[in-house]
Amino acid sequence: VTNGPEASGQRSETVRRANLSTILYQVHLRGPLSRSELVARTGLTRGAIRGLIGELNAGGLVSEERSMPLGVPGRPSPLARPRHHGVVVLALEIAVDSLAAAVVGLGGGVIEHVRLDRSRGHLSPERIVSDLVRSARPMVSRLRGGTTLVGIGVSMVGVVRVSDGVIRVAPNLGWLDVPLADLIARKLQLAVPVSVGNEADLGALAEHRRGAAAGVDDVLYISGEVGVGGGVIVGGRPLAGAAGYAGEVGHMPVNPAGSRCRCGSTGCWETEVGERALLRRAGHSPNGGRAAVDAVFEAAAAGSRREREALATTGRWLGRGLGGLVNAFNPSLVVLGGLFGRMHPFVEAEIAGALNLHALRASREVLRVAPAALGPDAPLLGAAEKAFEPLLVDPAGYLAPRPAIARLAGA
């Protein structure tokens, strides 16, 4: 439904901005692309595409060069490429066991990347932010002169109010109502927007744009760790809900006779499928952490019965909860990340069996289950996508001189 002003001049300006956005999205997600490929993907005319690429080129967002494949006759078609080194974002991640920082270029390629182990347990926001900033600042200083930093994206293991980047609760860190976006903005002083998202929402975004769910419109991404995270893609778009909290499926009540959850309730899905449940079933201390989880997978791979049964039971609970979610969302793909992606090869049959029992036959028929493709960096890459979003939605706003963008001086 179009409801903007309809004076003809404004109308064509609106169309121009929308078309610039369409082209930049394509080049960012699928580039390099020839003009013929852009015609096929967008329905815009060749002439229009030439003009739009010219603008994006002049604005430093896209470069165009003739490709010269050996032995192919005829005039080579120019290829539009994202300016990988010219336009970048800073992506940060606060995970259960680690902190990460990366510089990611337009087009999604990682320019620099560092991941640091962190001890589990409660740490103050100030401590975490200062560790993150210490990792990020040298990367930013190393950016070439003339590089444009367009934003900062942060992935957070916790419940995030997306409007202002406040962490409502992060049980792994013991945080309540922490204004993380503000803390990072003040500490880094880079004069670009900071957007914070939940790690599963951002993992889902990354898998949808560049991973196991590329090209799929209705996706449920479920990622396991100590807790359970969920991110949902509905009709090709991330599901936010009223305040950005959608997808918090770890506290779905699945067992009234179950264990006490960290959230204060009983029988949440997390208490049956989280890391602690798996470790308990395998005879380890539930607090064994990553080393203990590694040991469970090694023993299971070597054929040890106790670990295999622990995985199978956990897999059945995973499938049971997925059954309810599949009925609610009717996705065509479930992507399993984190612990669940690792479990997948061991428990495919258990998941399928539980889905056959608990998902409606109609919804089951259109469903595929697959492990995540991007590995542990999916949330970090999703944070980068989120930071690029304002540029992608309205590149025109970045083509005009714009003091809000930090032109970095090289050091």
Add this chain to the structure above:
Amino acid sequence: VTNGPEASGQRSETVRRANLSTILYQVHLRGPLSRSELVARTGLTRGAIRGLIGELNAGGLVSEERSMPLGVPGRPSPLARPRHHGVVVLALEIAVDSLAAAVVGLGGGVIEHVRLDRSRGHLSPERIVSDLVRSARPMVSRLRGGTTLVGIGVSMVGVVRVSDGVIRVAPNLGWLDVPLADLIARKLQLAVPVSVGNEADLGALAEHRRGAAAGVDDVLYISGEVGVGGGVIVGGRPLAGAAGYAGEVGHMPVNPAGSRCRCGSTGCWETEVGERALLRRAGHSPNGGRAAVDAVFEAAAAGSRREREALATTGRWLGRGLGGLVNAFNPSLVVLGGLFGRMHPFVEAEIAGALNLHALRASREVLRVAPAALGPDAPLLGAAEKAFEPLLVDPAGYLAPRPAIARLAGA
């Protein structure tokens, strides 16, 4: 993202069609509306609105007349009204206990309406369709000459493949893979499209457009009967899922130690909150049907303890399942329909208590719970909205002479 052809003539034709749609939606949902109100609601200029209403008027969709409020000085502003009697749809409903048919005019007003009790239990598709058609045909014959019938909408208690109106499963009727849209189209022979939807999806649509959820963008509509239906509005739009099956929340697994469900599984939400669970807890036969349910509510209203406790227990299970769904969808409103709407005044405290325990605090804070406003006709009204949808999305297609629309001859 605009990706149509961008030749200037085609562009303005696209804009014109979108603007016609914008105006017709407004008049259909909120009419009668003055031009000033339309300016405020759409952002279009007064001149553009005059032209668009002129077209809709000439095409027989909207009428414009000067209102003459007594005692208000100045030139009266013309009011655009939907042509309630000129443009209509036929809405049909197959419910647990009844069949219904209605003629609904543009603007949503009901012109004729009939609801027939039906015995519960398995009935063949042919029998149901012929009963429906017997109710509907006289209404259609009574339409005035020159009335345009634009579509037929059908609400169905079952799992519906929306692409072709096939009922995948309807446990209340014992149906499997029934091509309901085709059966109705062949029997009625009205040469207009037949669209079939799930009753909870259509109830949600109606409550969102004209009921308890009007103006709310993120809504979970849950309706109780023998089974449990769900319809979800996400960012202002109905959630369909990959094949139209989203919102089937009745078979969410909530209790591994629970009862056997009709679906073959165990401990589905339906087995704890459906009509049969309530009747069992109140000491009635679970097959007592509507009369027994009425008796439970009468006794509870009179203060009888057993019935009040049965309602309270059912209300706690209702809140528990809602907690999981609220975490998954983060709606700002839960609308309770059918049996749950009736239960609401008795179990508000139990629902709130269970939500406090099972929903994340952040999601709980932005949530309201309210009973449905449209009563038992909500799915029927939703079916009418669905049947109007192609007209509302592209009125321009209906303004040109169009043989696919049945011009009814009056008898």
